[in-house]
Amino acid sequence: MSNLTVICPCCEAALTIDGASGAIIAAEEKKKPVASFDALKDDLAKQKELREQLFAQEMSSMKDRERLLDEKFKEALKRADTTSSEPFRNPLDLD
Numbered sequence: 001m002s003n004l005t006v007i008c009p010c011c012e013a014a015l016t017i018d019g020a021s022g023a024i025i026a027a028e029e030k031k032k033p034v035a036s037f038d039a040l041k042d043d044l045a046k047q048k049e050l051r052e053q054l055f056a057q058e059m060s061s062m063k064d065r066e067r068l069l070d071e072k073f074k075e076a077l078k079r080a081d082t083t084s085s086e087p088f089r090n091p092l093d094l095d
Contacts, residue, residue, distance in 0.1 A: 003025060004017045016026040035043075 002019050004019055006015045006017060007013070008015060012030040014028045014030075015024055017023070018025050
């Protein structure tokens with residue numbers, strides 16, 4: 001049997017496959033065009049803007065997080081059984 005050449009649909013690499021065994025003999029990646037300096041500079045600027053947006057989003061969520069934790073704690077204090085004189089017993093200690 002002869003060798004088969006197949007083009008990968010994902011990365012467009014050329015794969016040479018042995019017809020008898022089905023093993024990949026060779027793989028050639030598609031040549032990427034060399035980008036211009038201006039295109040690389042614009043890409044870096046976009047990445048920087050994305051990082052700044054993610055950072056600002058995380059900072060705002062951390063501010064909200066403190067408020068939410070305070071509210072949850074106050075709600076848990078309200079639900080806590082404060083009338084019981086018996087100390088809390090951990091269920092794991094009963095073993």
